[in-house]
Amino acid sequence: MTDARNPGFEEVVRESFAAQHLMATIGARLERVAAGEIEIRLPFRRDLTQQHGFLHAGVVTSAMDSACGYAALSLMPEGVGVLTIEFKINLLAPARGEELIARGWVIRSGRTITVCQGEACMLSEGTETPVATMLATIMTIRERPEIVG
Numbered sequence: 001m002t003d004a005r006n007p008g009f010e011e012v013v014r015e016s017f018a019a020q021h022l023m024a025t026i027g028a029r030l031e032r033v034a035a036g037e038i039e040i041r042l043p044f045r046r047d048l049t050q051q052h053g054f055l056h057a058g059v060v061t062s063a064m065d066s067a068c069g070y071a072a073l074s075l076m077p078e079g080v081g082v083l084t085i086e087f088k089i090n091l092l093a094p095a096r097g098e099e100l101i102a103r104g105w106v107i108r109s110g111r112t113i114t115v116c117q118g119e120a121c122m123l124s125e126g127t128e129t130p131v132a133t134m135l136a137t138i139m140t141i142r143e144r145p146e147i148v149g
Contacts, residue, residue: 005077039102044096069116085138093130096124111140
């Protein structure tokens with residue numbers, strides 16, 4: 001999907017991501033920004049694991065939610081924001097490896113509601129293993145909230 005309504009979408013997405021304290025806390029970085037497509041990467045860290053040593057599902061879900069939300073934002077007109085209103089996640093395999101890769105892309109972009117799909121993989125020795133999928137519904141906020149940094 002390439003119908004970005006704001007030619008400055010990449011700057012808007014990067015600015016918003018930089019203000020997201022949760023993404024900074026877990027060490028996530030915005031790797032790729034394209035119209036309707038986002039990739040976020042997160043190095044595996046022991047302090048982000050659950051009791052069996054796998055990356056916690058909450059961390060995986062948070063990265064995927066952000067990837068989908070920013071994919072939606074990348075297609076929005078200037079001056080608006082987005083909020084996730086619903087998502088469904090399927091956990092496919094334990095999240096173990098060197099790095100989490102969360103990708104989100106827009107399936108349908110509307111004025112008020114955007115539907116996105118997400119995928120999370122763990123990178124290990126150059127091989128990506130799918131660990132989760134997501135379907136997310138994103139709502140447009142007509143007035144872009146202030147970014148608190």
